Amino acid sequence: MSAQPLTPPPSIPVTELSPDLLARARARAGRGSVMQALIDLSGASPEDMRDRVASRLGVPALRSADLNSLAMNLGSIRFSEALSRSVAVAEDAGGGRIAVVADPYDLALQDWLAAALHDRFELCLATRDDITAALARFEDSQRASAGLLDENAQAGSSAAEVLSLARIADDSSPVVRVVNSTLYDALKQGASDIHLESVPAGMQVKYRVDGVMVRIGQIAGADTAEQVISRIKVLAELDIAERRVPQDGRFKVAYAGRDIDLRVSVMPSVHGEDAVLRVLDKEHLTEELQALTLESLGFDDIARAAMRKLAAEPYGMLLVTGPTGSGKTTSLYATIGEINHGLDKIITIEDPVEYQLPGVLQIPVNEKKGLTFARGLRSVLRHDPDKIMVGEIRDGETAEIAVQAALTGHLVLTTVHANNVFDVIGRFLHMGVDPYNLVSALNGIVAQRLLRLNCRHCAVPQVPDAALLEESGLAGLIGAGGYDFRAGTGCGHCRGTGYKGRRAIAELLVLDDELRELIVTRAPMRQLKEAARARGTRTLREAGLALVANGETSLAELNRVTFVV
Numbered sequence: 001m002s003a004q005p006l007t008p009p010p011s012i013p014v015t016e017l018s019p020d021l022l023a024r025a026r027a028r029a030g031r032g033s034v035m036q037a038l039i040d041l042s043g044a045s046p047e048d049m050r051d052r053v054a055s056r057l058g059v060p061a062l063r064s065a066d067l068n069s070l071a072m073n074l075g076s077i078r079f080s081e082a083l084s085r086s087v088a089v090a091e092d093a094g095g096g097r098i099a100v101v102a103d104p105y106d107l108a109l110q111d112w113l114a115a116a117l118h119d120r121f122e123l124c125l126a127t128r129d130d131i132t133a134a135l136a137r138f139e140d141s142q143r144a145s146a147g148l149l150d151e152n153a154q155a156g157s158s159a160a161e162v163l164s165l166a167r168i169a170d171d172s173s174p175v176v177r178v179v180n181s182t183l184y185d186a187l188k189q190g191a192s193d194i195h196l197e198s199v200p201a202g203m204q205v206k207y208r209v210d211g212v213m214v215r216i217g218q219i220a221g222a223d224t225a226e227q228v229i230s231r232i233k234v235l236a237e238l239d240i241a242e243r244r245v246p247q248d249g250r251f252k253v254a255y256a257g258r259d260i261d262l263r264v265s266v267m268p269s270v271h272g273e274d275a276v277l278r279v280l281d282k283e284h285l286t287e288e289l290q291a292l293t294l295e296s297l298g299f300d301d302i303a304r305a306a307m308r309k310l311a312a313e314p315y316g317m318l319l320v321t322g323p324t325g326s327g328k329t330t331s332l333y334a335t336i337g338e339i340n341h342g343l344d345k346i347i348t349i350e351d352p353v354e355y356q357l358p359g360v361l362q363i364p365v366n367e368k369k370g371l372t373f374a375r376g377l378r379s380v381l382r383h384d385p386d387k388i389m390v391g392e393i394r395d396g397e398t399a400e401i402a403v404q405a406a407l408t409g410h411l412v413l414t415t416v417h418a419n420n421v422f423d424v425i426g427r428f429l430h431m432g433v434d435p436y437n438l439v440s441a442l443n444g445i446v447a448q449r450l451l452r453l454n455c456r457h458c459a460v461p462q463v464p465d466a467a468l469l470e471e472s473g474l475a476g477l478i479g480a481g482g483y484d485f486r487a488g489t490g491c492g493h494c495r496g497t498g499y500k501g502r503r504a505i506a507e508l509l510v511l512d513d514e515l516r517e518l519i520v521t522r523a524p525m526r527q528l529k530e531a532a533r534a535r536g537t538r539t540l541r542e543a544g545l546a547l548v549a550n551g552e553t554s555l556a557e558l559n560r561v562t563f564v565v
Contacts, residue, residue: 017042017052026105034105036128046127046492054125057104062126064491065456067134070098074138077116083135083217085109086128089117091529097121102128109151133496135159137489162259175227178219183262183277185216187255189495192279192325196232198225198272210452210502211325212461214495229266236264244268253427280354292334297327298503300543302536306508311335317406321418327450327504328415329354332389335413336360344386349376365391373398381405383536403433420540421445421509422528425519439516447507449540449561451553452499455488459498462472462487464555472555475563478564487549494505499557505543510535 001225017038025037038446040051047063055062062070074082077089086102087109091372099113099121113121126134127242180203186194191207204223205216219225233240236249247266252259261280266273294304311316318335320328333355340346340359348357351365353374361383363376373390374397380388381401393399393416406412419425428438469475509515509532518528535552544558 002503015356017056018468027135030064030536031423033103035103044431046129050125050127053104057125059104060122060124062100062124062130064130064133064493067100067126067130068137068458068489068491069099069381070134071440072134074137075117079135079138083132085112086131087113088126088131088134088138088336089113089121092122098124100124100126100131100134102126102131103404104212129490129492129495133490133492133494136496175231177223178224178228179231182216184255186277187253187260187279187281194277194279196225196228196277197276198222198229198269198274200271203228203272209497211450212452212497212499214497226272229275232264232275232277233266234264235264237265238264241398243273259428271359280352292337293332294331294334297331297334299506300546302538303446303506303508304542305511306444307331307335307506309336310444310446310510311339311411313411313443315406315409315411317402317412317414317441318443319414319424319445320415320448321421321424321445322415322448323417323419325450326448327502329391331446331448332413332415333357336389339387345384346387346389347380347383347385348389349380350389374401377401377405381410383409385410387411387413392416393431396433399428399431399433403428403437403441412441413425418447421447421507422532423535435520435522439511439519442511444508448504449544450502450504451544451547451561452557453501453503453547453553454486455491455494455498455500457493457500458491459486459551460489461485461551462554468555468559471564474555483549483557484551485548487554487556493513498554501546503552504538505547507538507540507543509537 020390021038021041021284022034025034025041028041029037035049035053038044038053039046042049044052051061063393067088067090070088070092072088072090074089077087082088088100090098090100092098097116097117101109101113101123102125103109104123104125110123146396148455182194182196182243186207189207189209191209192211193208194204195204195208195213197204197206199218200222201218202221203219205219207214207216230240232238233247233249235251237251238247238249245268247264249262249264249266252260253262254260258281263278263280265276265278267275294307299307307318322328329350336346336348336357340357342359345361346357346359347363349363349365353362353364363371363380365371365373365376373392373394377388377390377398378400378401388405388410390398390402390412391414395400402412402414416424416427418427424437424447429435461484464472466475473516488494488500490496494500512535515528515531515535518531541558541562541564543552544562547553548555
């Protein structure tokens with residue numbers, strides 16, 4: 001299957017904003033953005049081009065902090081129009097009107113502003129992302145004040161960036177351009193999933209970025225929404241006439257010089273059909289894997305030392321647990337990368353194989369052909385392995401074989417879905433694993449979560465209100481705890497979210513004879529937890545509070561990810 005091209009033309013490095021460059025940008029842009037064409041041709045960053053153009057035209061260049069300080073007042077301009085045209089209208093300290101645009105060469109936009117505002121205004125220049133972030137903050141404040149925090153906001157409103165139909169103009173069909181530009185924008189923003197959700201007015205587009213759903217825009221019209229789903233089905237080689245049952249498929253796109261796999265799930269809904277596209281950028285992930293370590297994932301010193309010790313054992317089982325999307329597989333890959341010295345036979349069985357590990361035999365599960373985790377694991381044991389990674393333990397048969405493998409001299413690294421390190425034990429016992437065999441095989445359990453980090457470009461000191469402190473169990477502890485509360489205000493770098501990047505936190509349970517005896521005798525959970533804490537086990541909440549105290553993440557983010565004990 002050939003990949004759909006999404007690669008933009010190569011940039012032409014230049015050192016100054018020359019008349020020749022401007023002429024080429026105008027010719028290339030056509031009816032599109034001259035500013036974007038300048039950025040694409042020059043290879044300059046949006047911020048650098050903003051400053052160069054502002055200096056050339058003699059207009060103020062506004063940065064994210066400048067936009068934050070403005071009093072936004074769109075007046076008669078609808079929010080959806082401001083978002084689609086990348087324009088923000090505000091008032092300065094003296095009450096004068098300011099129009100902030102992303103493309104000062106768009107004269108039609110300036111004429112439209114003059115007609116819409118009915119008075120004089122000062123033209124200012126900012127990047128598209130900074131304008132989008134400012135509009136997102138304005139939208140959130142308006143909804144909060146009006147009590148309209150719902151998912152059915154007016155068509156075209158967005159907490160991030162409206163779909164750019166001008167990015168890819170090679171295809172004549174508007175639907176093809178919508179799909180291509182959505183894919184291009186999602187890949188550019190590092191989204192892990194693309195959600196296309198049918199609504200009565202058309203379709204909402206959302207990305208999952210850093211594990212959180214972000215609304216991007218809305219495609220108007222039920223007919224257009226239906227055509228978008230049909231286009232996705234064509235790309236994934238699905239039945240476009242079937243709309244009553246779920247369908248799964250996949251296709252590839254070419255982006256930034258590499259092929260990217262997209263897994264497609266189409267689901268019928270009351271308003272039509274929804275589609276979710278999972279992004280599997282294997283080449284990029286494999287490149288990142290070369291430098292993937294437990295340090296790069298953000299584990300603290302205590303967690304790293306314990307995980308390395310458990311992974312260095314000659315046999316036994318290391319379990320990593322957590323919900324979907326908590327980074328369990330990535331942590332196991334980082335662990336394997338650190339212990340892969342070429343002296344051991346390492347085999348993995350996964351569904352699917354997400355990263356390519358040099359020197360490791362990786363087996364993909366294929367349930368349609370009968371290759372399940374259990375069957376694959378049995379076969380792996382006959383392949384003379386030293387260390388085995390099982391992508392996920394889903395049933396009692398796989399659990400029993402994995403335990404037996406750990407008892408017969410192999411180091412088994414695997415994952416299982418559970419809320420914390422203590423729930424894992426109950427999960428295995430529920431699957432019918434003998435408790436004595438389980439504790440004999442088990443070396444340790446790691447429960448992990450991913451916390452979004454405050455954007456370093458816009459994070460500022462921000463003390464939570466008393467209600468949030470009380471809700472978080474921190475009332476009365478602030479003075480003694482020395483907390484440095486910080487939160488992001490939202491900027492172009494973080495698309496207005498206030499967060500950029502994620503970091504892993506861990507809860508570890510390292511088994512010893514006393515803990516094993518408590519598990520075998522089925523001691524009360526309270527007694528097991530007390531014994532674990534006496535041995536230094538720190539909860540996920542405590543690990544996250546350490547990041548909050550250092551100002552690395554916000555208290556609201558910690559409450560989103562972990563339970564308040």
